[in-house]
Amino acid sequence: MKKTSTPMVPAGRAPGGEPLLVVDDLHVEFTTRQGVVRAVNGVSYSLNPGETLAVLGESGSGKSVTAQAIMGILDTPPARVSRGEIRFRGTDLLRLPEEARSRIRGRRIAMIFQDALSALNPVFTVGFQIGEMFRVHRGASRRDAEKKAIELMDRVRIPGARQRVHDYPHQFSGGMRQRIMIAMSIALDPEVLIADEPTTALDVTVQAQIMELLAELRRESDMGLILITHDLGVVADVADRIAVMYGGRIVEKAPVHDIYRTPAHPYAKGLLDSVPRVDQKGQELFAIKGMPPNLLDMPSGCSFHPRCPYRQDDCVTDAPPLYEIGPTRASACHYWREVLDGSHG
Amino acid sequence: MAAMGEPILEVRDLVKYFPLTRGIVVRKQIGAIRAVDGVSFDLRRGETLGIVGESGCGKSTLAKLLMALERPTSGSVRINGREVARARGGELKRVRRNIQMVMQDPYTSLNPRMTVGDIVGEPFEIHRDVAPKGDRRRRVRELLEVVGLDPDHVNRYPHQFSGGQRQRIGIARGLALRPEIIVCDEPVSALDVSIQAQVVNLLARLQDEFGLAYVFIAHDLSVVRHISDRVGVMYLGKMVELGKETEIYDRPTHPYTQALLSAVPVPNPEGRERRERIILHGDPPSPADPPSGCRFRTRCWKAAEICAVEEPPLRIRPGTGHASACHFAETRDVTPA
Amino acid sequence: MSDTLAPAERPQNGGVGGHPGASRPPKAASLWSDAWYDLRRRPLFVGSAVLIGVLVAMAVFPSLFTSVNPFDAATCDLAQARQGMSAAHRFGTDNLGCDVYSRVVYGARNSLVIGLSTTVVTALLGGLLGLLAGFRGGALDTLLSRITEIFFAIPSILGALLILAIFRTGNVWTVMLALAVLAWPLTYRIMRAAVITAKGQDYVLAARALGASAPRIMFRHILPNAVASVIVVATINLGTFIAAEAGLSFLGVGLRSPDISWGLMISDARERFLEAPWPLLFPALFLSLTVLAFIMLGDAVRDALDPKLR
Known part of the structure; x- marks a missing residue:
């Protein structure tokens, strides 16, 4: 029997610009x-x-x-x-x-x-x-x-x-x-x-x-x-880092601590919120509504919009690019600021 | 949670051995898989009992025994005081109205060549006195609505x-006869993460609405914690610890429970470098040839001589409030807050 | 590889909204009613059904198709033997100067009766025994499986010779019996394997948990999921049976002149095939058309019974 703690190694950079x-x-x-x-x-x-x-x-x-x-x-x-x-x-x-x-x-x-x-x-x-x-x-x-x-x-x-x-x-x-x-x-x-x-x-x-x-x-x-x-x-x-995928795209990229603390995409936030927590015992779990998209018939605009609580009109028409929202983070949501605020709150 | 009533399901010393045979023409028994080996517990009206354990611990066999899909080698299963384990024919059919199941795989648990209306309506075809013929269609539509499906989809x-959605169809079928007990065998583990919470919520809502009692078998410890009032931990055919949800998760006393809880990855990277984790070595022994005495002793860091000789019974240990099957049971908090 | 795309199935999930269900029958649907609804719209089914209809009509009312009665010896003229196609003899004449066209028409009856009845008997006998053995297992399964192995060990020609020798007469029914006795074990095996697969599925467990009776589980849950492979084998076998009848006739234990069947015609025409191909080609063509029609029918029925392929 052995007790260990999870090992951690800081991420090393590749020599000379281009990653591995x-x-x-x-x-x-x-x-x-x-x-x-x-x-x-x-x-x-x-x-x-x-x-x-x-x-x-x-x-x-x-x-x-x-x-x-x-x-x-x-x-x-x-x-x-x-x-x-x-x-x-x-x-x-x-x-x-x-x-x-x-x-x-x-x-x-x-x-x-x-x-x-x-x-x-x-x-x-x-x-x-x-x-x-x-x-x-x-x-x-x-x-x-x-x-x-x-x-x-x-x-x-x-x-x-x-x-x-x-x-x-x-x-x-x-x-x-x-x-x-x-x-x-x-x-x-x-x-x-x-x-x-x-x-x-x-x-x-x-x-x-x-x-x-x-x-x-x-x-x-x-x-x-x-x-x-x-x-x-x-x-x-x-x-060390996470890329969250949804419907064939990356919707959020971030270092691991950031995304768990303050997710910047509604899907990532929904996933984290739906994990059962001790203090929610006896209450309804948060659940992302709806179903994963049908790849043959993807929703217009942002593919997450039919399930998204942050949806606005432009989400239905314009597919969001992967916005750089910080030196190491990116989110494919027009309203990532609102999502981040919601995560802090 | 619903008010706890009298025991509705009583399981006593339940044993199921599957014989291992050799030979084609003349079958000779050369041993037995001890899938379930002396399990006892009660389930009260409106209560959820979570059963956790790893593959091969006997939890799925337990589910089949409760459903009378397998006959026990010995022991008894009583529903409302009525023996299930030896019931046959019409008697068994009556028992089944009171206990139904939701299965793991929504892709194989529904007959691909039956319409949803036929699948959900089949309980009424089998138990014809439950609903008059003219009423069955309406009942099916009602059931679909209850589980959150469009009743107009009956012909799909x-x-x-x-x-x-398929898992909802399976749940509607399980509800049709208005059972008091539903055995859920890994009901969400085959579903996408974003869908699991929906189904857990549905099961919780139905419990309140219909006063159901659940036996909730799963390997996802956080889901079990969320939905269960009491939790039983199984290892190699035995129940090793049984208690209220807070007792098992916050004050586990059996080393196996402690190892299991500490091994669960926590969806929070904070402090992961310092997290104390009990890594068990090796694999569980074969249920065909379990160790003598305590079955966990081969992987246990507390094992002493007595563990090989004397099997620890599942009972309340000094200094703890719930039942544990360890000679050296002591409380230890292993889950990060 | 949880999200590896299985192109055939994955996109259908979640596609509930897009199903062309608007034109479906409004009342309670069932597998059979949906299958029938679907079949009527399949060109493959309609085509093969029309073809089979014509062939059956030929077998039942041959006089509608030709005014010549080939059973009447007076219609043959040795002097006209092995002639090519002409206005009088559309398909030419055979070795004995008989009209090939009218013989093909009249031969349809024996060939179809042998092919169809053997197929039906084989499918029913092998299918039912396979269903029982696969479902019950145990001693019954062991016994039946050993019996089929004995049949597999008998060379089929030898077996048919033996059976027909016992009956001493080669008519439609004894030929059918000889073929069916030798052919059912294959259907049995296929059915048994399909039943064992279906029996292990969770939905069968779910039905048992509901208290479903054994016949309900067998006929409502297992059979519809196991029958597809038997349908395919049955339709392929149909052609084999019609051809096998020819083989038996050639060996002198099947049908005999003056009976007429496509098999007999083919076997009679073989020796002089090079100088007069017609007497062989036309019955062979009809034989092929029949087999093709039934294989298409079987395919269409199998697909219609699979909701995923509709």
Whole structure:
């Protein structure tokens, strides 16, 4: 039994201006039977080394699609990146030939998924699957690869790595499988790790273990972490900065403390207000009214306007740009000042 | 909260083992999954009992036992003094009028080939004496209105609704027979964050309106705290702590409860560097082969020799006001204010 | 990947307002009434129904389509054997100088009766047993599944030969029986698998929690969700049965002259196909049209029974 406090590392700046990863005005469309769906509609964010950026949003917000575009694992068609750039250390990944891109994928930008069981191949041992990273990308021999696999399993704190390296995925618990996934993703020391709802399928106590592991790994290697989640608690625990997505756009960007203290977009504020609090016991919870938007039939103007308590006439007609509302903050709301005031009050 | 009345649901020493068998032609039992292993509690009229615990703790099996969807290996479930666990046929059907459920996944819990009117009206088809035939349509429309849906949508199919709306359809179906108890098995965990609060509010409103008692099973501890009067914590088929909501959340005495509460991420980054967190090591043991004595001892920092030998019963411990199943129960505040 | 867009389904959620429901039947809708309403508006269904209507009319009232009675030996003229298409013989003549067109028309009856009745018997027998086995499980399931495995082990031609040998006569009904006995296990398997999938769904649990009876759960909840794959297999099988009848005739255990069926005609015309293709091509064409019509019908019905595809 060990007691720890959540580790914190100040965000490091990339040397020389350009951050590690920049998503710039990204647009992704899906062609469906019912029409063209704009799943990602002008998303921009950046990530520095050693930093944790949380991308917060619910289903259909475009947060996973953006991540898949960065990884280059979108199914095309039906998906299509129609505009924008994804710059990794200054190079636009979208313009790279597939061969060059696949050298970056998994090696320098890695990803872990929510469902570790289906992401692992059931007919190979975990040692083989972790070692495969070294055999394929580094041309390591079978024996070296296995040694590396054991090292990595130790690093993600799987007890008895030496004995378990020959076990199959189904012989591990959910938390241990997620650790195996993480071991595979960090095998080649990536500079960016994208974690797509890494703990959603896990129990609370296991979730805490995994989040702690990710924080430790990030500290050890100065890797940038993009954490995609819908869980306000997880974000508050580990993120340095947050991008809140709604209907395929970023609606608010801020350092973590600012957004929880004074949200500047009505959607972010609504989400935070709807968290049950002890002093509200027995009262009605604050609830954002209405439903998430239908991507095929997005509302005009600001896509949040049908659900927004701050709505004015121009919200229905004019889509708000992402206003810079401070040196490190941005909000896509015409009335961000009112929202901020409401947050203070 | 509604006034607490007499117990409407009494659960005593409830046990459910699922046999593990080997062989195809000749089946041989080689063991058993002890999904629920001696759980007892009462639920009073108009009350909400929250049940929390991690996957594999037996909370979903408990829900099925309460609903008589599974037969218990032993023990009893009584609703208004009437035994459910051994009821059959017409007797069982009568019992079901008093206890209904709301399920987790609104996408699989509604028959995709039935209209909303048929889904919500099915309880009346099955229990024909509840509503005269000519009245059923009106009742269905009424129910849809009660849960906040447009009654004109009776002829639509589930796929034409969003997740939150589907969950409302499921709730309307559960309400149709006017049960006194509703078992909610993770009713909001499959919904979008912005929709969860809507459904929690709806459940709270319906409780006031119809005097419902809820067994509210969930893994989201903050939602359980918000809606529950009392809370039970389960671990590996056992109830390890049971008490009023404030007792469990502010003065937990069982180490597992303490670890669980401290592990929950708090949606507030202030002071996160200093937050004390109990990180449990390892995974819960298999319910097919639980540890001797106290089931939590393999992961517990307080474990002593007695824990391996003697199983701690769930009872009120000295110095605390509520029941805990730990030999070394002591109060400790683990949740930040 | 919670918000990975599944293009086919996601955008429909929340799209409640936009459903073209205005023209729907005003009274209480049900799966079947909605399906029927929907079917009548599907060109695929209307087209296949018209085609099937014509074929059935041909089978029931062949004299409406031709004035020649091919059962009358006097209508054949050996001297006119293997002629091409002409005004007198629209589809030409066969090896014995008989009119191919009138034989195709008269052959429709036997072919359709064999195809349809075998399909219906197979679907009902395999479907019902599959429903029962999948729903009840346990000993009944084990027993039925072992029995179907025995049938799968018998080569179908051999099995049909055996069954027809027992009956000693090859007529429409014994051929139907021989085919159905060998074909039902496949339908059984498909139905059983679909039922087991449907049975595990939460809505079945919800129905049980309401106190629904076993027949209600089987016929109202499980069957509508399991029947689609059986419909598809049944319509594909229909063509196979009509063709299989030809195979049996060729082996001398199916229908025999002077009976007429498309299968018989195809098998009779095979040897001289190169010099006279008509006697084979026309019955084959009608066979294909029939199969196509039923497959289209099956597709349309399956889609209409799935509210998501309407």
